[in-house]
Amino acid sequence: MLFLGKKEILIIELFKEHLDAVEKTILSLEKYLSDMQGKDPEKVKESYDEIHERETKADSIRRRMESEMYQGAFLPNFRGDLLGLVENFDRIANSAESISDQIYLQKMKIPQDIHKEIVVQLEFSLKTFRALKKAAELMFEDLEKAGELVIETEKLEHEEDIFERKLIEKIYSTELPLAEKMQLRELVTHIGSLADLSEDCSDRIEIVILKRRV
DSSP states (O other): OOOOOHHHHHHHHHHHHHHHHHHHHHHHHHHHHHHHTTTOHHHHHHHHHHHHHHHHHHHHHHHHHHHHHTTTOSOHHHHHHHHHHHHHHHHHHHHHHHHHHHHHHTTOOOOHHHHHHHHHHHHHHHHHHHHHHHHHHHTTTOHHHHHHHHHHHHHHHHHHHHHHHHHHHHHHTSSSOHHHHHHHHHHHHHHHHHHHHHHHHHHHHHHHHHHHHO
């Protein structure tokens, strides 16, 4: 059992707050993709800026959590696992921000039929993250349920991977110039990395669960 004093409880609260901030960053990316089709440059820029604001918020929570943990909360072995886990979660928010940069700074033009597929792909990645998020939240309360959600995360990541490959095939079957095909493939691969990073986090949670069961 974990010893939960005031400092530990604060850190768990910050951890869950960080999870929320990462999810909101992905949701902002989803909104950005939607606003892109509206052709309103100001709205698109607002959505783009919102992603950066939310990623910054996630990063700020992570730093505060790490600062609190370095003051001695939790036993050293669990502390290291949790620090590694929150850093991996932060990479998901970083990746969502990077995807928006990729689209915005390159002034990417996404064909409407491909855009619809990319939105669906992002939904796959978001579903994968949400299963992971529940696993992480239950890691402190219900190891059995957390373990089930780790398996669900891996299943959803696999589904995203299948969809991603089919979408890349579709891109290369279009009449678009090769340079645009490659640009879109890179974007699709980058969006898929959100699910990949979620699976990486689930692997870390699985290790924590195994250690706590010993």
